[in-house]
């Protein structure tokens with residue numbers, strides 16, 4: 444994937460604005476991490492990068508819409524992405540970035556000894572942060588029958604089931620662990 448690198452040392456004092464709408468910024472890592480997620484409305488990131496002492500400030504927004512599997516029934520769940528962020532990126536010492544893990548918290552990389560902010564990495568992180576932990580196709584999704592696997596949103600399957608609410612499952616797991 445093409446890199447979106449910005450030289451931190453060359454930022455004008457009042458910052459610089461960027462609009463990123465190349466879907467590859469998100470499609471490439473989605474594919475790399477085998478994530479079941481499809482972009483329904485193009486993702487657009489608008490960033491302002493301002494120089495700061497020992498780093499830079501990144502302020503911006505990310506909007507769009509994606510479809511992920513529902514946490515209860517695995518059918519499509521639409522997720523509107525509409526997030527704002529305001530982050531400080533510090534410049535790590537150059538020797539620390541060599542061989543740094545890809546999930547390293549810093550989005551600053553070095554190019555010919557100049558610190559560069561990787562805008563694509565910022566966009567990806569903000570996207571991941573904006574995804575809900577337990578997306579639902581609809582608030583009242585009934586989930587799947589634990590006996591036969593039928594989608595209970597489409598009707599009763601007739602299985603004998605304990606009367607348990609799938610929404611309580613995380614709480615039960617928690618109770619069991621204690």
Ligand SMILES: [Zn+2]
Nearest residue numbers: 513516580584
């Ligand atoms: Zn569902």
Ligand SMILES: [Zn+2]
Nearest residue numbers: 588591600602
């Ligand atoms: Zn059933």
